[in-house]
Amino acid sequence: MENITEMLKGVLEGCVLEIISRGETYGYEITQQLRELGFTDVVEGTVYTITMRLEKNNLVDIKKKPSTKGPPRKFYTLNAAGQEHLEFFWEKWEFVSSKLNELKLK
Template identity: 55%
Template structure:
């Protein structure tokens, strides 16, 4: 992934993670694996964990500590009502921006 794509991804990664969590609860490594499976291979685990801490502090997710077979308990993240509202706003913004960008692309052809 080039630098431009990396910078764009930083701006929308929160929405992508919230969208993943809208389907089911998950812990940090699972989220990173899902992202990689969906083609976001260059996203570092540290980036995902930092984002999870931010959305936890902002009250967008609920967190439950679940025992792990190896090591300390895992933090499992679930999207809550506030997070769903934030995700809805993200999709509205995404639709608006992507529509305007598509229009610009078509005008330039």
């Protein structure tokens, strides 16, 4: 799908939070999961800015682990604040989503 950049704003971060909440993971793998989801054009740099932001806002805990396939990985897990943030994200999504579907059908 082309030109969905603007529509992903505010949404992609929520996706990353959700993916992390499913279990400890790292930037590169998150990118791949987003691509598998269907957001095929998402690149590492984009995910990196998001994880950096999560880090800055203290929503994740970090553990560095060596990798057999490249440089060390930074594994993320959601902390309590991150979990709360994620829940609030889904609430917002439900709200916006319902309003748009309402508009579409009306």
